[in-house]
Amino acid sequence: MHPMLKPALRRAWRGRNTVQFGVTPAHAVTLGPVDIATGSFLELLDGTRGLPLLREEARTLDLSDRHVDVLVRRLAEAGLLDDPRAAGPQADVLRHRAEVMERQRPDVASLSVVHPGPGEGLRRMAARRAMRVQVRGAGRVGASIAAVLSGSGVGQVEVLDGGRAEPGDVAPAGLPAAAVGERRDTAARRLVRRAAAGPAPRSTGAERGAGDGQPGLSLIVVAPRDGLSVYAPVPDTAAPWIASGTPHLYAGVIEATGVVGPLVLPGGTGCAGCLELHRADRDSQWPRMLAQWRSGRRGVVAACDLGLATAVAGLAAAHALSFLDGELPASTGARWEAALPLLDWRSERIGPHADCSCGAAEHAEGEGASGSVPAQDTMAG
Structure with missing residues (x-):
């Protein structure tokens, strides 16, 4: 091991014998007591020395080998140490x-x-570089999400959409103005390649799916240009993802309202069908109105503010990356909404519905009141 204090965390002395690592409450850690010699020793933890050399240099500061070992262990347990030569x-x-x-x-x-x-x-x-994510939609939100995921290191980002790019699809983080008139999927593929830090690594046999030699999908991001398909997603569209156990996250903008979530873990959290059934329970006229809205747009112009669309894309991409990195972000089984002009983000839990065929309600009953969700094989951790 070549221990290195994490350079991402700023260091400051809180007093004569206490050091704080980090600024924000979410990740800040204090360490003490720390004397002058130990404070000097901390400067040696830069990743260039192994433990034998660190012990040797610590002796010149009148610090024992045991002191070094205990300090290194405490720093590691506190999450303050990195190792530039580790990770596999x-x-x-x-x-x-x-x-x-x-x-x-x-x-x-x-x-x-x-x-x-x-x-x-x-x-x-x-691990991100070995993953495959599919983004469904190449409008202001979907294309921007795809670009952020690609730029964040996801190895394969596919974008599915039809038709040709229109001026209203253009966004600084998404499709450029030069893409207008071009096939959306073609323009989106070019955007994804341009956003990537480098070419994707080749997949090993163990990572490939059984059919086409591609890695299995780690996540589907549903970000269609029609925001109604995010606010009130069609359950039949998601049925193949539920059947295959593919996690999927909804994101979009409808009528100046941004929506992120739910992140659906098939069989573990509420799905599009659960969402529709819960809404019908609260509003008996909802199915009637929804059928009218879905039957035809009647010249509806998408009210998709560019700033809000960019914010939704960024938040959705961050939630997607958190999931891919092995966590369960706040959109898991929940939907976040913010409407102009106040932009006050609020969340709504989307629990499993007993009448939905997805099976999540049965799983929830089996788990009791723990509220746990199943681990996903597609996660990094």
Whole structure:
């Protein structure tokens, strides 16, 4: 091990013998008591020395080997240490690609803060590069999500959409103005390639799906240009994803209202069918109105503010990445909404419905009141 204090966490002395690592409450840690010699020793933890050399240099500061070992262990347990030589063979390949590492150094630093184990930041970045995500929609929201996921290190990002790009699809984080008139899927593929830090790694046999040699889908992001399909998604559309156990996340904008979620874990959380049934329970006229809205647009113009669309895309991409990195973000089984002009984000739990065929309600009954959701094989951790 070559211990290194995580460079992403700023250091400051809280007093004469206490050091604080980090600024924000979510990740800040205090360490004490720390004397002057130990404070000087902390400066040696830069990843260039192994433990034998650190013990040797610590002796010149009148610090015992035991003191060094205990301090290193405490720092590691507090999530303050990284190891630039750890993380496994996939990370080794990534580490030797200087141009990729320079682009994604801030992302790796962020992962190192969120996932405290030494080498975890680089390991999870390497895991992202082996994943395959599908984004359904190449409008202001969908194309931007695809670009962010690609730029964040996801190895394969597919974008599905039909028709040709229109001026209203253009967004600074998404399709460029030059794409107007071009097939949306073609323009989106080019956007994804341009956003990537480097070419995707080749898949191993163990990672490939049984059919086409592609890695299995880790996640589907449903971000259609028609915001109604996010606010009130059609259950039949999601039926194949429920059947195959593919996690999927909804995101979009409808009538100046941004929507992120739910993230559906098939068999574990409420799905599109549960959402529709719950709404019908609260409003008996909902199915009647929904049928009218779905039957024809009658010249409806999408009220999709560019700033709101960009915010939704960023939040949705962050939730997707959190899931891919092995966590369960706040959109899991929940939907977040914010409407202009106040933009006050609020969440609504989407629980399993007893009458839905997805089976999540039966699972919830089996789990009792724990509220747990099943682990997904597609996660990094």
